[in-house]
Amino acid sequence: MTEEKIFDENFYKKLNILRTKARMNRAAAGQSGARKSRAKGSSVEFSDFREYMLGDDIRRIDWNAYGRFDRLFVKLFNEEKEGVFRVYVDTSASMDFGEKSKAACALRIAGALSYCVLENADRLVLNAITPGGVVKYKSVTGRNAFARTLEKLENMRFDGKADTLEAIKRSEIKSAGMSIIISDFYTENLEDILRYLAYTKQEILLVQVLSREEAEPALEGTLSLIDSEDGSELRVTASGALMKTYRENYERFMSEMDRLSRKYGAKHLTVVSDEALDEIFYKILTRIGM
């Protein structure tokens, strides 16, 4: 990975854009927190009445109502819970590519999303998808954890070939929440990944990070293309016909991702690494409705 400063001054300035609360639905499945939940609980916010049933907390009986109707009613309150955000960063070698590094872009996106999560007093679970499986960092909450989170991100190393599905499975998702996967998604089992995440009640955001060279390759002559992950070679002659076929494949690949995303209720966002940071942030906000 290039030795560029990932979380620089510019990054911090742009974070202000993200000072907006994200709407969370299924994400609110964690411990009690600051996020309003559909579950009835013990917060101060009144929700409804219902008739007393055996086993109800007698402290919640509305005695005024009893005086008026001569029947026992209990007050119901909305329970406030924290959202659980799982951020998966693909650290395979294919991410460490591009004149504007895909890895740096992915890390900035991960940092920005972490900021949003922590700013909203939600729980952040950071995961690095690695060739060995997954590196699951300890979940954190609260603003104070942001600096530590950035430090973890900065220490990530991009190398080897990773199996995203295997990594996600190994991350042991135990509660509903939002899973954000930042990767280039050069995998053939994307549907398995989405199916697994949907099964584990995850709201899914796929942030696809690509370099300009991948989106619009400008190759000339006969080349021996070397796969950065496994070192395999492919000899191609960059003819007009070949480039046309590549572009058709690229479009088909994107369409397939969109189709699978719609099928499993996931949101799909493609970011090219040379795009401006604020542009990327707005894209994320628009896409996930924060």
Next chain:
Amino acid sequence: MGFLNYWPLALLALIPVIIILYLLKQKTEPHKFPSLFLWRETYRNMHSDTPWEKLKKSLLMVMQILTVIALIIALMSPYIRAKNATSDHVILVMDTSASMKTRYEGDETRLDIAIRDAVSFIERMPSDASISIIESNKDATLLLSDSSDKSLAIRKIKALEATNFTGSCEAGASMVHSMTVQWESCQVICYTDTALSGSFSGTTCTVFDVYNYCENKYVEYVGHGRNADGSLTILAKITNDSGEPLTGEANLYGDGKIIAVSAPLNIPAKSSDVVYFENISFSGSSVCVELNNAHDALPEDDRAYDIITDIKACEALLLTNRNLYLEKAIALIDGINVTKSADAASFEVLTAGKKYDLYIFDGMVPDEIPPYGNLIFIDAYDGNICAKEKEVGGIVVRTEESKLTAYLDNYKFGVSGASAVKLPLWADPFLVSRDENETYCIGAYGAENGRAVCMLGFDFHNSDLPLKLEFPILMYNIMSYCAGTGMLQTTVVNAGNSIHINSGQENVTITYPSGRSDALSSLSANFSDTGELGVYSLARVRENKPEKEYFAVNFPKSESTAIRSQSETGHNVISVDAKATGTMSLRTIIILIILGLLVAEWIVFLRGM
């Protein structure tokens, strides 16, 4: 399709070399890419292309291989058998008759066009094809026989010049027939401007017709008459074969100097007129009439010559026993002084100390025929010069084409009893009789030891000949032939025709119109080197006196009139035999394909396909 060379097949080894060069050329540059996930998909898609699409990827290499293959095929000299194409044996018959001098627009003549086409044809022929060249005009001449030396053939063709002779390719037909029998396949190519009759039937003959429609004006003939005062009246028949009236004048030249100009001409299109030059005082030997405003395609026939001759009296001795028919006929001819005798025994007395120009023996001969003077034998036989071969009775005598039967075409008469004359080597028949099995010579003429001899094998009294209108004509022809004492009996001939020169015992020098001189052998000869137009002179010394005579050679009228109407010309190339087949080289076509491939390669290279 066949090939002449097979060694270029060895060059097929170049094809693997090209493929290897392409493989070596494709050195790849390593290029790191995040993932080949999409590229592998792309590669699979490319490999599922149709064979044609696969081919497109290596289009440049395929085109180069095709170019090499085409080059190899071209070097192998491919040919096909096709109509109007060249065969293994080709006979070129080149018409060099006078009409081939007719000019196209510009100075190019029909022969020039024919030579150009023939050279082009030879160049396209397979290298192993054999070529024969026949020059054809009044006669056929074999210029090249069955040679595969194309450069020699081209040189022979280029050296051809149009003559002033009559004729066409027809003269070469018999020579062609005799040559073609030895070959299985042979193609005859005729370059001519004259429509051919069926003389080439039986051969695969293609005619390249170089005829072009053109307008011609010409002097058909020139004649003269001497007036009582010694002056001359010259007449010239002028024909305008063009589409416009002929204007301008006709010039009269005497011995090469202009002596008169005609009144302005106005001869309508497609018609003739006679122009007279009256009261011309001229003491020279030859006159020439020339059109001064012809500007036509054939300038050679714009002039014609005539020879002015003084009639010299001929002394003749007639031995006859009352032949009134003969005597009357001789009396009609000017310039003959006849001494008659009815007794052969008196011959010696009559000839003592006197040489006659002509001896006429009618029914009797003296003991000894004089060694000088011309001879006419009429039913008289000395057994030496004129001998009897066989007696025949009740025959029909017909004329044979000859100078003695001029104006007597297909003339015939009956004879109750005649003798077939033994035909000497020096004589030609002019009267014959044919039965089912045999042809008898009834009349013959020729030059024997430098003197004219005429023989008739019947008595006039035994035939109806004297009763016919043509009798005086025949007698005039015979007397004109035999009464001449000079070297010439005829003074004007057409180019290519032979002229009889009676040189006698003396040596004769002939001077051509171009100025060159030649010596003729003694005695008589048929002089046939009459290719030059103009006035020829003959000179000899006889009895210590120099003598000079002239004859003129004119452009043949038949060649001037060989101008067909536009509708007859048809196309410039007419095949008279649709079955004509031969071989045609494909090398030029393949070279064009190679050039096309190279251009296509260049385009493909530029487009980076």
